[in-house]
Amino acid sequence: MITILLITDQPRLQSIFASIGELPGVTLRMAGSLDHGAEEITAAAPAIVFVQDRLSGLSGNIIARHIRSRLTSEETKIILLSEDNPDLSQIKEFVDRCLDLRETDQVLTSAVENILAALVQKEENSAPGKPNASELVEKVYDQVKLSRESSPAEINGEKQAAVQASEEPAEKSRFQDRLETVLESQEPVSVHFAETRHIHSDGTPSEPGMILRGERVGDYIIRDEPGKNRFWLFAIASVALVAILFYLLAGGKKQPAKTITVKPASVSAQSAAKQTPTPSRLTRLPAFIPAQGVDAAYAKTHPGWEKYITNKLEFKVYREKDFIKALQVIDLSGGAITEGYLKDVLKEVGGDSAYAVATKAEKGNYLIEKGSISAAGRIITYRDKSSLHLKGFVVHFQ
The missing domain is CATH 3.40.50.2300 (Response regulator)
Structure with missing residues (x-):
């Protein structure tokens, strides 16, 4: 003062x-x-x-x-x-x-x-022995781990892994395995007659009624009993015709299979997801930060950071690829930031004003609280140790 x-x-x-x-x-x-x-x-x-x-x-x-x-x-x-x-x-x-x-x-x-x-x-x-809110918040981004761009080696490694994954065949489903098993069982085994027909020592072929190894039953019937070929053909055709008629008659009366309806996710959750933007994808400056108070010189010496000042508050914004990753707000008036203002800020940038404190620690004249917000982010608050008045806070989006 x-x-x-x-x-x-x-x-x-x-x-x-x-x-x-x-x-x-x-x-x-x-x-x-x-x-x-x-x-x-x-x-x-x-x-x-x-x-x-x-x-x-x-x-x-x-x-x-x-x-x-x-x-x-x-x-x-x-x-x-x-x-x-x-x-x-x-x-x-x-x-x-x-x-x-x-x-x-x-x-x-x-x-x-x-x-x-x-x-x-x-x-x-x-x-220097009496830290102020500006000095404390100035180095907060060093304490809070911000996500950085992946190195070229990491990017190449990820691409190579993706290519290998795409070249590997997809895991077969249980239905597909069973289907292939059935299809394979229907394939006739290719066997040459010369290798499978039994020849007696006297040179005569095997007697009628013997099934040759590797021969299908249908082939054996046709080969062994040529006189009955027409009878079997008629019998097979009759059975097939009866089966077709039964299928057609039963198909008209067959009740449709019970339809299983998968219930969608909660409507309220879907609407909330549509209404609330992902905090880590914020690109526009929030309405509570005055764009006309920009400090252009600050950005030149602090890459990635933007600074805005009013008579009572100082705002700092950290960006990565145009996306806002961190917000800092500190009091310049010597008074305090109201709890209502903090909740309004969290509501605007994260869609919810609630936050949970995980740890508390004293540093100099300040009580430092670290916690999380509901919008996939973290929060650090700086309070006067004696009065518990809010002097500054930082919101970091993961």
């Missing part, structure tokens, strides 16, 4: 700094006179003092000297607001910087915001 003190009697400056005081992490105090400003400094020393030149008719040199004498810390910055463009070489001992009041309100506001941003960065760098 940065505390700034503004000492001025100009409504214009009071209006400009009023908007700056609404920034997250900034506390603004105002004083309308030099004496009032001295009282504010004595009550609680600010991190930075913005003071108007020619206040009560006094020069910037006198004002800066007076303020510096009241400060107990040399770390407090003094910024002089002047219209005369004073010579800083004469007052550099007491003033750190001077802003020109002849600039527009927008230019002045931007200059003050840059000063505050530099001060915040300096404080963060000077206190």
Whole structure:
């Protein structure tokens, strides 16, 4: 939290700094006179003092000297607001910087915001022992294992395995095995007469009534009893005709086989699958992330990552082949992220606001919770150890 003190009697400056005081992490105090400003400094020393030149008719040199004498810390910055463009070489001992009041309100506001941003960065760098949410979430993607592209060797191995699998014959079903067995049993065995007909020692052929080895019964009947060929043909034809007539008559009355209906999967499950997109296939930026707040420079130094900033929140998005694989959200206001906001985010990106915590661990001033979400992903939350306020969270899609 940065505390700034503004000492001025100009409504214009009071209006400009009023908007700056609404920034997250900034506390603004105002004083309308030099004496009032001295009282504010004595009550609680600010991190930075913005003071108007020619206040009560006094020069910037006198004002800066007076303020510096009241400060107990040399770390407090003094910024002089002047219209005369004073010579800083004469007052550099007491003033750190001077802003020109002849600039527009927008230019002045931007200059003050840059000063505050530099001060915040300096404080963060000077206190490494006290981690903040930004530093914690910055390295979350190193802790969470993100899926990477397969190496060329892995890809070639997978392709070769697929080719081998396609060349191997498919496993035969039990029905197909039995069908082939029956077909094979119907095939006659090819046997030559010369090899199978029994010849007696005297050269006479085997007697009628003997079945030659390898000979089918039908062939034996025709060969052995030629006089009865017509009778057998008539008998076989009659039996076949009766069988055909029986089949035709019975077929008209035959009841159809009972149809087994396979019940489809739950309708609700199917509709849910249609309505909820697969989280790991998200490509569009979620609606809760402001596209206009993109930090283009961040993506250049962090391949695969995108950064978006608002006054209160910072968003980071990690992509692989245009698909969103991870989302990071951290608080910048010094307050907390509400549980309702977290549930809304999970609902939008995963279709369900529920999540389950698997492990908890303390690290510095934070309680780190790791768990899973219903949409095939994982979640990491960072909470203040004492208040349990949510400071940041990461969602990783598997």
